Amino acid sequence: MYRLCEYIHFRYVNKIRDNSYIKAFGYHLRELRTKKELSQEELAYSADIPISQIGRIERGEVNTTISTINALAKALNDHPKVLLDFKV
Amino acid sequence: MYRLCEYIHFRYVNKIRDNSYIKAFGYHLRELRTKKELSQEELAYSADIPISQIGRIERGEVNTTISTINALAKALNDHPKVLLDFKV
């Protein structure tokens, strides 16, 4: 039975998203940014990311992707792994 | 002029996604997994992620989120930063 998905109705649930982890990441990013005395706007400009997205990340509203982490790391002159170096 | 977005037509472009970086990440994840002699299916089960998603990540087809990295790290008994510890 190919293409069974077309005929079966099921409820989609994203199980992976982890709010406590993305909040911890946002807090950590804010610490890295403020320690380097950068404003959100300056970081946004360096990383070529909209400032609104920087805000959402720091407030822990979004489940950031590794490409974004890479862009932020370059803007902060850090290795990407530094951005994940925090405790939950 | 509030809600200007409603009236202005503009083309949306995702500038952040970085295919070479997500490919390098996938290759690195595959190395971590095979070094521990785990099949994709075993890793998928431990991390509670669909096996098809593990495959897509390792083939560098998707821009993985930090929640997924966290889940994979737990399943691999590594700190999340280990998953970003690679060269592009």
Next chain:
DNA sequence: ACGATACAACGCATATATGCGTTATTCTGA
């Protein structure tokens, strides 16, 4: 008081990550 600066919060668009199933292909050991 007031203008400037920083950040929060919203509104809405598109692209895509994930979930979950199936089918196709490749690898591997007896």
Next chain:
DNA sequence: TCAGAATAACGCATATATGCGTTGTATCGT
């Protein structure tokens, strides 16, 4: 050679990350 295991690849659904603009709020120096 060939059956089973592992992986690739596909199909399609929903949730959401991002892009880009605006408005709201707080702080601060003057």
